[in-house]
Amino acid sequence: MGYRVVVAGATGNVGREMINILAEREFPIDELAVVASSRSQGDQIEYGETGKMLTIKNIEHFDPTGWDIALFAIGSDATKVYAPKFAAAGCVVIDNSSLYRMDPDVPLIVPEVNPDAIDGYTAKNIIANPNCSTAQMVVALKPLHDKATIKRVVVATYQSVSGAGKAGMDELFEQSRNIFVGDPAEPKKFTKQIAFNVIPHIDSFLDDGSTKEEWKMVAETKKILDPKVKVTATCVRVPVFVGHSEALNIEFEDEISAQEAQDILREAPGVMLIDKREDGGYVTPVECVGDYATFISRVREDSTVDNGLSLWCVSDNLRKGAALNAVQIAELLGRRHLKKG
Template sequence: MSYRIAVSGAPGQMGREIVKTLAERDFPTASLTALASGRAVGGTMSHGEQDVVVAAVERHDWSATDLLFMAPGTPAPVLLARRAAAAGCTVIDATGAGGPDIPVVVPEVNPGALSANPRVVANPVAGAILLALALHPLQAIGGLVRVVATSLQPVSGAGRDAMDELFSQTRGVFVNDQANPEQFTKPIAFNLIPHVGAFGEDGRTEEEEAIAEELPRLLGGQIAVTATCVRVPVFIGQSVAVHASFDRPVSEAEAREAIRGAQGLTLLDRRDDGGYITPLETVGEDPVFISRLRADPALPHGLALWCAGDNLRKGGALNAVQIAEEMDRRGALRQ
């Protein structure tokens, strides 16, 4: 079977990566329509060896589409998802706009969430994807009770303009130009900003709240999650420092064995100079990498670890395409 596919927000960072990943993984595609709004309409982009003209999302006929990927930059994503689903389209939402009634899925972790053949499925935020992959094999050997995570998030998560701001501010430092933040609240070059998303009344930001809510939904069970999200002067590649507590002892040896056997993970952990992964090394790579695995004596039955991955691939586009692949295997995609 081949599917009529549309990608909204296609000209953006995540949209382009979804289109690229569909071609790289040879997803069964009868046709691909790139959608956007505003000035991006009428431009061209590549899908494999073909050039695709970007069409207006507001005028698209959803009855002629089997599968819609919604990337950041999609206008009114909640309404658009409802409209497309009502026309018989399956929607994979990577905008972060999904609500508690929309299943969030990482195929290596909770593919069973697709068993009800939902019409709308959500990509979790990148931090929740990385954490779910890292902790899923450990949860199987020790009941996960508590997670404290510090997510170090690259500027690509905020789009192309944010990447341009980091570039221009970095260059400006060397010529003594004054930094004038537009995409962020403070200068991002040579700086850290502990602020990703709007603040809520409880002091958490939207991104921190999303991680705390999505991780237990992905892993199942009653898990207390606290996250701090920090924007860092990195273009691509997200990292998370994790401290996890279990309801029974989990040895380092058991944890290493479980991670080595887990799908979607690569253990790169030598206790010497350079024996760990950095965000730069994850760019263009599909796995989530685990390093710095060690006991955490500050927590009951605690482990500490470092995980990192390409936020535009497994943290975004790749996960979305893998959801579609899993739905295709289950016969859950309508034509």
């Protein structure tokens, strides 16, 4: 027996990726409903590469009674309206927005890192999916933290425009084309030109000078991994369509060598270590697109601190950073709590 599953926000980048991954991983589904706003009602999308077409339903009129799991990719405003309705109807919501991430009654889950925390989902019948940049980072940090206990992390991100949705991808494409033909490249989605540029600003600014994206990485890492870990982040938007990269500097309580770290990461769940000290012996965002793994390269010791390491971390932000992690949460939920048959 399978589950009755809803994908909310099925027409967006993340929603479409959720549908593809459900098909790729052969998630046990008896019935799949795809819902979105009224403007998409009646549109059809394919279920992965199965050839089966699904018709979009209007979320405003959708009755979640009798459905098991809903994967939400509809943004915080719509989630605030619909997630409680789905949860109250007995449908467990796995939410990709930031709305519930810091709610103490809602588990924030990366299955490779804190699977046991999912047991707290019954408080609200809602599970939160972390920020894309946080998700890949904690997958890399967890096995190293287990070995040598992380004290402090300094991270600089290089985040692709797909993190800002279709509008972000369209803007990079249009600006690049305009520059080549001599037309103006005026910013609309972003605060400055993104084509052939980098922007050290993602989300809104906070009183202390950090951005909300940077705050998310700090707060979410503490909730998922360990509240004692100190994190400072600088989040940067770069002219890459898909794939987030991160330069991590990690300080540990206990001694750990680069070789030990490589050996640990080579066996770590969700991690693919590609670390050859030669031209091209590392992974870039272009190479991670469409893959499930979080790729680690450039592992090396930092001689400026005791017990320090630096490394490079790359992942498909639409997959591990969003859709894949949500489906993995659904798989974990099924194994531990919603067993069928």
